[in-house]
Amino acid sequence: MIKAIAIKLIAVLGAVACALLLPWPLGLAGAAIVVLLALGLIAWAVFDINSSFWAPTLWRSPTAVKAVALTFDDGPDPEFTPQVLEVLRAKGVTATFFCVGARVRAHPGLAKAIREQGHALGNHSDSHAMTINFSLHARLRREIRACNDAIETATGVRPTLYRAPHGFKNPALGDVLRAEGMTAIGWQVRGFDAVVNDAAKITQRIVEKAQPGGVILLHDGAGLQGSTDRTATLEALPVVIDGLRAKGLEIVPLEKLLGRSA
Secondary structure, eight states: OHHHHHHHHHHHHHHHHHHHHSOTTHHHHHHHHHHHHHHHHHHHHHHOTTOOSSSOEEOBOSSOOSEEEEEEESOOOTTTHHHHHHHHHHHTOOOEEEEOHHHHHHOHHHHHHHHHTTOEEEEOOSSOOGGGGGOOHHHHHHHHHHHHHHHHHHHSOOOOEEOOGGGOOOHHHHHHHHHHTOEEEOOSEEOOTTTOOOHHHHHHHHHHHOOTTBEEEEESOOOSSSOSOOHHHHHHHHHHHHHHHHTTOEEOOHHHHHTOOO
16 A cells, blocks of 8 residues: 555656646646656556566566476356366366355355365455455455455365456555465466356467466456356366377466465
8 A cells, every 4th residue: 555655646747746846737637647647657557467566566486497287267156166176176186266156155165175175265355346356445344354364264175266256456454465375376388268168269378378487377266257057167177188288387386386386
């Protein structure tokens, strides 16, 4: 939050200085440019999923490795999560599931199954509402704590990794994550499977764009500001795994890739 206050203060002082010190209409133009630059900086820091400006964000391995990690968002989903788990079991892959608290409370057995099958669970907010990305400390704290409480109740483990809905972050989020002892997680490549119902396109995008050390984003949950069908994800997943391995990339747990416990 200190950074946000500093940006606003500098913008105001810069705009006033331009307006007072430069002749008309240059002063007005200069003031407008200063304000627009400040707004641009704030917008970049909010919408750049891998920016660490507001909150330290991990999205790739800190060391050179020939490996990637698979992550899944928006579950647990009673229709699709069990099928994703079965593909992962058949392929011998361990993943991380960033779960929505409300869905964990609705399906605690699925959250428990994720954990019992050796996968990790992360926090993906309690409601996944778009508006929480633009909320201040109190609501963000409630969202993160409620999700952590739901996951801990279902699995006995309290997450330390957080992925914001859509990856957006704001100044308050950094403060809350620090206070909760949590780390923000981004991604190196995503399949856009929340909105693309084409298994071939999902596969091609991930396999072609995945880089050594990268975090890969897919979805096991449906219907949260996206499509309601994850059939394409299920069709793509085994092909994605085979394709990544054919590129010489090992698929490892996220905590191993990042050197950070989930």
